[in-house]
Amino acid sequence: MSGLRERQKADRHRRIIDAATALFREAGYEGAKIEAIAAQAEVSIGTIYNYYQNKGDILGAIVSMEVNEVLNAGRGVVASPPANVGDALDTLIGIYIEHSLNYLSKEMWRQAMAISTQLPDSPFGQAYTALDRELTRQISALIARLQEIGLVRADIDGTAVGELIFNNMNMMFIEFVKRNEARIPELRAAIRRQNRVLVAAIGV
């Protein structure tokens, strides 16, 4: 039943997100005034607030798309990982990090992270936490997969290791987006170094 009303609604959603994405990137989160987003999306301010509870939720919608793409890309690695624990982890983490600045600027990430801790019960706050959990699960799934293949010792607590690796990576990523001059290769190298101890410990 995709009536006209449904289609228009979807179209307005898309227009708002497109306008917001463009303006967030151009002017930054704070700099992108709701009025400007409304104008560019060709809707009224009221309509925006009808679709999203607040400015943060608009950013939230954008972040969710990004993270979902990343999760999807990660599935491939989990399904058939490189035949070496260190490389397997590095490949998965590489996908997360390399994708990260495709749609979102560092400033957008900072805002998104801030909002998700500030308002953990808002729609976006909950969604963000859920996404983090899925990323953690994906890393744990990779460890499990490596255990099946026999690259990781069977007696290792894969869940705990997955959490450790994700939490460390996430914290490193937070510090990364906080420093505008920080670069991806250095970030990846630092994480590799940190993981090395773990990799040595869990490998067969």
Place this chain on the structure above:
Amino acid sequence: MSGLRERQKADRHRRIIDAATALFREAGYEGAKIEAIAAQAEVSIGTIYNYYQNKGDILGAIVSMEVNEVLNAGRGVVASPPANVGDALDTLIGIYIEHSLNYLSKEMWRQAMAISTQLPDSPFGQAYTALDRELTRQISALIARLQEIGLVRADIDGTAVGELIFNNMNMMFIEFVKRNEARIPELRAAIRRQNRVLVAAIGV
């Protein structure tokens, strides 16, 4: 040379911090209006902005005091740690976590963390990052101490392990303050479980 001006300045600082601490706890960060803080501190709004760049910096001053106390408490553990890697880590982390809600409510922590990612270049943003770094260093120092004692293998990258442990703990703490119903014992147990893999790997 403690002239009148100096004393008045110190006094106003104290009054603002006292008023803000009380109001943040009573009304929450958002609920504590600058106007109310000014009234309770018996200064004008303008004066508050003369002493702190923005509302977040007031919270920042309170957080910094708290974290500095924690760092101090931690020094004792590093100086003479329990004679067991797992216990040593658990003791240090225990100090961090148990202290954490002395002055600051979970809501205040959430706001502080949010502000520090949102405005990494503000005075508070920089201070917060520096404090995180010191906590990391303290954990690394503990590992180094354990290496001296001979409880941790000498060929372990202590810095990397310290970072890994701090980043994981910090992320767990962030999730902890995001959920009002979360309790400290469960948090500590979860972190112990995560650290177990590492402890096993680095012990002699």
Place this chain on the structure above:
DNA sequence: AAGAAAAGTTGAACCAATTCTAAAATTGAG
């Protein structure tokens, strides 16, 4: 001790997010 300079204080005005209101437009059902 007077006068000038420096430093600090004040609160009204500003700005942007959000809420609210009443009117106008659109849709789907009968």
Place this chain on the structure above:
DNA sequence: CTCAATTTTAGAATTGGTTCAACTTTTCTT
């Protein structure tokens, strides 16, 4: 085609953090 329900709209009102130009107080100089 008509009408009732639902949405959208423009804009005014509200709110609370932040800024700024005028005013005070403190300190310095002679």
